[in-house]
Amino acid sequence: MKIKHVFAKQIDFPMGGKVWNPALTFNAKEIVFIFVETDTGILGVSEVWSFYGSARSIVDTINHDIAPLVTGEDPHFTERIRHRIAGIAPIGTLEGVLINALSGLDNALWDLRAKLLNTPLYQLLGAYSDSVYTYASGGLYGRDKTIDDLKAEVTGYIDQGFSGVKIKIGGVPQRDDLERISATREAIGPDARLMIDAVHAYNVPEALSLAAKAQQHDIYWFESPIALADNAGHAVINARAGIPVCANESLYGCQNFNDLISRRGTEYVHLDLCACGGITEARKISAIAEAHGLPVTLHSANSVCLFSASINFSATLSQCDSVEYHQVHQWLRAYAPEATMALTDGPYVKPLEAPGIGMDFITPDFIDKIAAEIASDLPAD
The missing domain is CATH 3.30.390.10 (Enolase-like, N-terminal domain)
Incomplete structure (x- = not known):
């Protein structure tokens, strides 16, 4: 063949x-x-x-x-x-x-x-689980978007069955982001996971300053706080921020991840199958994470095609924390009813029982x- x-x-x-x-x-x-x-x-x-x-x-x-x-x-x-x-x-x-x-x-x-x-792909790779924890990703900045709009958005995610929500920070003055964080925590309640994602917006002092004020809101992780390539800076933040770092969705290759992990620059090893080198490389990176006792979480900011691949891969990991279920970029749903994967048993998603990724x-x-x-x-x- x-x-x-x-x-x-x-x-x-x-x-x-x-x-x-x-x-x-x-x-x-x-x-x-x-x-x-x-x-x-x-x-x-x-x-x-x-x-x-x-x-x-x-x-x-x-x-x-x-x-x-x-x-x-x-x-x-x-x-x-x-x-x-x-x-x-x-x-x-x-x-x-x-x-x-x-x-x-x-x-x-x-x-x-x-x-x-x-x-199914997850069975070919060697399955560990037949369901994967997912969280709702949203909380972007928006034209004329108010704090009440943000609260309504994240409350809607909880109502759908999610028990974790991620929002963006780093795009407005710190006091405004702290207001957004506080409002989100109030809206989703004390028990839901709350993740914050700065998309590399800060330097080390800025990230530490934000974290010091935000940690009272029980932040599950602080994602991509500083420049992608600054593994040493990530290690400083991870050690001092009081909030676990999650990094780095745009990093590629097992060598780069090995450096980040060896420096303890992250507590959550954050992969994107579109950026890390694909499933072949993701397996190597996940093995490095496992050897260091670190959980893996998958970035998935696309439609159901990438999401299904991410669910399949994550179902093979004993140390999988979660997969991102992005609520802004599910554009394919408007064109095909098949372009969705439903939550089951709360925030969990099962891999499709179809050959490959089922697409x-x-x-x-x-x-x-x-x-x-x-x-x-x-x-x-």
Whole structure:
């Protein structure tokens, strides 16, 4: 069996700049779907997130650089494929667009391999559990959004069955963020988890100052407090803040995570299957975390395709803390009733009992159809 086709397709879902975090305003959510097809007609799929223009770069990297390297390969040879792709990185570096593309390809290959065996991905990887704890992610800044609006939003998440909520901080003056944190805790009650995410907005003194004032609200973790690459700074914050650090969703590779973990720069090892190198690399990173006695939590800020892959992977981990269930970026629900995974037994989600990640409805034709519908809904110039 050989890989016959590898290709990527992009969808730009308009968001109108109505919400934002400290790093970016969401004028659109740019999504890349990656497909791997065998010479027997079996199709693997994955979803990759990106920031604005980088989506086009990911598509070009897959279609023009990576596809020729892996066409004709045996899809079971994921490690060999990874090393071949890493070899095209300039001066031996592996980061940015290339790591996003590689991550997406790797995830699609795992979906494909599970489909070849007609088994759910989590069972192929070696299941530990058949359900995974999830938390509601939202609490972004919004146009004309008031404190009462924020309280209504997070109360709605609790009403849905979630017992944990994450909100953004770092995009307004500290006193305003502290008001948002206090209001969220009041709205969700004393027993729910409350996570705060600064999206790398602070330096070390600023992060420590915020944490000192916020810890009275029983914060479960302080996510991405400072610059991504500052592992030493994360260690300082983790040791002094009084709130456990959660890092780092945009970090890639087991070597980088090993440095962060060895410095004790985080208490929650935060992976994104679209950014860390894919499932193949995520397994190595999770093993490092387990060796240090640290839980793993998965970042998932896309539609159901990435979410399902994250649930499948997390169900294989004995030390899984949670998977993010982003409530802002579930845009695919508007186009397909299959594009959701329901909560069961409170905030838990079960992997789909279907081959791979269970996303057979996501085909190239389906993506083209959605892209056409989105284009038809846009106002004329």
